[in-house]
Amino acid sequence: VIEHERPELLAIGASRWFLLKRLLIGSVADRLLRAALCDVLVIPRRPAVLKLGAPIAVASDGLTPVPVRPDITAVARFVPVPRRLQQHDRADRQARAHE
């Protein structure tokens, strides 16, 4: 893509790997940093967090068309949103309100 599209900037995510894994095989970010001929923006990855305001795709059985929240289009009745993610979501909402 870099060769064909010739972008001026490449944005990539970077994970924080364990030392041994990093030493053995390196990361995609490392290799792109060396090889890319354009500017590279490396954005650290955060743990899987549901962010408010982002469009969220959730599996649906097609039987529950009423959205429970404006940013969630549908939620399958038999696939509850994990409690862990709800907690992340609440924390994000609080952080945003604080900002």
Added chain:
Amino acid sequence: VAERLHGLQQSRTLRRIVCATDLTVRSTAAWERAASLARRTGARLTLLHVIDPGQPARMRANRAYVELLSQADLAFGSAAGFIDVAVRRGNVRDIITRTADEWDADLIVLAAPKSRRLDSIVGTTAERLVRTAKRSVLVVRREMKGGYRQVAIAADLSSASLPMIRTAVRLGALDGACATVVHAVHPSYDGMMRAVGLGELTVAP
């Protein structure tokens, strides 16, 4: 999506950019880019130079201050008050990380590293910084010719991809740019497919 992107752009809060420079020509593109981003987003800019611990500090520090101030003046002219200048001594990666934490920077900008023989083993400063910094890092390789017009975003479609794109928007990297989202897939059993005579286009179209 357009509404959401517009909302994100409105709510952008890029407050601080730290630009690490070694005061060589190589870093010119980096601080020019950092200054351009700071001007566009209204963020404050910190120009940072790190002196190696093995070198005599005082004279180098004084000279570095003068050079950084002249760079600030060159980049911002009368508005150079928006730029902070810092000269510190110590391990380059640690100092950059610590300074970014101290100023609560949203973005660290630095020049692309020179390629040296041991880099493939120990990694360059930029690579080590990327591994350890909790902040976004922009490695500048090209001379600046205005804002970015073509941007490629590498996304692995994991839950981390969307926050990554949102961060790129928040940092102003996609302003007025034509963005391509790239998702690369390594084809399974490609070796076997090639072995039975399938062409390259069939294996990885």
